[in-house]
Amino acid sequence: xxxxxxxxxxxxxxxxxxxxxxxxxxxxxxxxxxxxxxxxxxxxxxxxxxxxxxxxxxxxxxxxxxxxxxxxxxxxxxxxxxxxxxxxxxxxxxxxxxxx
Amino acid sequence: xxxxxxxxxxxxxxxxxxxxxxxxxxxxxxxxxxxxxxxxxxxxxxxxxxxxxxxxxxxxxxxxxxxxxxxxxxxxxxxxxxxxxxxxxxxxxxxxxxxxxxxxxxxxxxxxxxxxxxxxxxxxxxxxxxxxxxxxxxxxxxxxxxxxxxxxxxxxxxxxxxxxxxxxxxxxxxxxxxxxxxxxxxxxxxxxxxxxxxxxxxxxxxxxxxxxxxxxxxxxxxxxxxxxxxxxxxxxxxxxx
Numbered sequence: 001x002x003x004x005x006x007x008x009x010x011x012x013x014x015x016x017x018x019x020x021x022x023x024x025x026x027x028x029x030x031x032x033x034x035x036x037x038x039x040x041x042x043x044x045x046x047x048x049x050x051x052x053x054x055x056x057x058x059x060x061x062x063x064x065x066x067x068x069x070x071x072x073x074x075x076x077x078x079x080x081x082x083x084x085x086x087x088x089x090x091x092x093x094x095x096x097x098x099x100x
Numbered sequence: 101x102x103x104x105x106x107x108x109x110x111x112x113x114x115x116x117x118x119x120x121x122x123x124x125x126x127x128x129x130x131x132x133x134x135x136x137x138x139x140x141x142x143x144x145x146x147x148x149x150x151x152x153x154x155x156x157x158x159x160x161x162x163x164x165x166x167x168x169x170x171x172x173x174x175x176x177x178x179x180x181x182x183x184x185x186x187x188x189x190x191x192x193x194x195x196x197x198x199x200x201x202x203x204x205x206x207x208x209x210x211x212x213x214x215x216x217x218x219x220x221x222x223x224x225x226x227x228x229x230x231x232x233x234x235x236x237x238x239x240x241x242x243x244x245x246x247x248x249x250x251x252x253x254x255x256x257x258x259x260x261x262x263x264x265x266x267x268x269x270x271x272x273x274x275x276x277x278x279x280x281x282x283x284x285x286x287x288x289x290x291x292x293x294x295x296x297x298x299x300x301x302x303x304x305x306x307x308x309x310x311x312x313x314x315x316x317x318x319x320x321x322x323x324x325x326x327x328x329x330x331x332x333x334x335x336x337x338x339x340x341x
Contacts, residue, residue, distance in 0.1 A: 046270060053222050061173040061223075068166065 002063060002096060008032065008089045010063075014054040015085070018047055032089070037082035052082070059092065067095050106134025107319065112176050116140045116159055116216055117186030118147075121285035122235060125311045126183050126318065127152065138172055138179075140186070140216075159186050159212030169219035178227055181322050182220040184213050184234040187253075189287050191246035202249045209253035214260060217275065221268050228272035231322045234261050236279030238339045244299055246291075254279075258333050265331035274330035278317040281337035283309040304338025313337075 002010075015030045028034065028042045035041045037048055056069045074081050074091065081091030113130045117123035118139030124147075130137045131149045138153050139145055145154045157168045172179060187209045190201040217232050224230025236258050239251040258277050265275040282288055282300050300306055317334045320326060333341070 049267075050225070050271075053225060057173070057222050057226065060170045064174075066167075066170075 002059075002065075002093075004089060004093050007092045007096075008085065010058050011051075011055055011085050011089055011092075014051050014058065017054060018043075018050060030085075032084065032086040034085045036084060036088060037080055048082070055088070055092075065096065067092065106132075108133045108135035108181075108322075111135045111180040112138065112172075112178050113181040113183065114138045114140065114172065114179055114216075114220065115183040115185060116212075118154070119143055119145045121287055122280065122283060122311075122314065123183070123185040125285075126185065126314070129311070129315050129318075130181075135181075136176065138176075140168065159216055160207040162215050165212075165215040165219050169223055173223045173226075179220050179223045179230065181231045182216060182233065183318070184216050184232060184257075186212060186216075187235065187287075189247075189250050189290060191244075191250065191291050193246055194248045197249060205249045205253050209250070210256050210260070213257050217261075217264055221264075221271065221273055224268075224273050225271045229324075230268070230271070230273035231326070232261075232264070232268075232273060232275045233318060233321050234258070234275070234277040236277040236333055236335075238279060238281045238299070238303075238335065238337065240279065241335070241339055241341055242299060242302075244295070246295070261333070262331045269330060272327070274321070274326065276321045276326075276330060277333040278314060278321065279333050279335040279339065280314055281309045281335075281339060283311070283314065300337075307337075309336050 012030045015028055019027045036043055036051065043051060052069050056067060059065045059067045081087050108130055113135040115123050115127045115137060118127040119141035127137050127139050127147060131151050136151050138155060139147060140155050140157050142156065142158050155168055157164045159165055188204055190205060213234060220232060221230065234257055237254040239247045240255040240258060243251055261275045261277050268275060281303060282296050288296060300308055313336050321329065
């Protein structure tokens, strides 16, 4: 089973892939505190879509999981799971532990 | 590439509604052109070609479509072309339209099309390449009697394709539509022949479409060279918006 560190590495890897296509002076900080969604987000809307899609696809295709990161369960939470790398990581771990 | 070389020798092509009608014709066409074809329908198929793989999936089932494309990504690693063909048609005067039939058309022709495009795009994004081709209809502009909901869903899916084209453009994915006229298929045979013939007689090019008319446009839209063609609907037979 993927650990919290594994999941964080997948997210940071996806951020790294996004950074590879960005200008050197427009790099997204890659840390657990990086804001992904909301007023302080380091990502624009397309970047957010790309990140979530890449992470979800990696979990499902590369790691054999069955994870849906964008569904009613996620979108109706009082605190968005997409706020930061850390909250997304924790949400994914929660889904994995629950068998999604 | 020589003129006779298969056009799609290294391509993975997904065709929805592949068990019959235009979907079946397109599946056979892509197989003949060397593609690895993944056919999708709600029922079984009798296609036995070595390059063919069939998946039973109801495209109105969001979860099933997600699982389908995850399975394809795991086994093939890629999807190059999607033919978003699956559709249902009930042609009946609006005053007699059963709600269940109307809802089925919206679910299949619009939402199912979205689910397929959405999941295909996630797989295509990994290679920054994809061609999503919807099958539209002359009904969306000719507005024939009896086709109120069908025509509306086809118009809606073409509008949706324009938005998807914009959303997917940054990922190297194009989204286009070929809007077909009357073609001899199971779906067409549901309609009164005199009604269809009257519609065809009023086309700028007043004849039934042939499968090759469709293949010709699909080839154009599916081509790697068509990377600068997106959000377009190509009508057959001189139909125009």
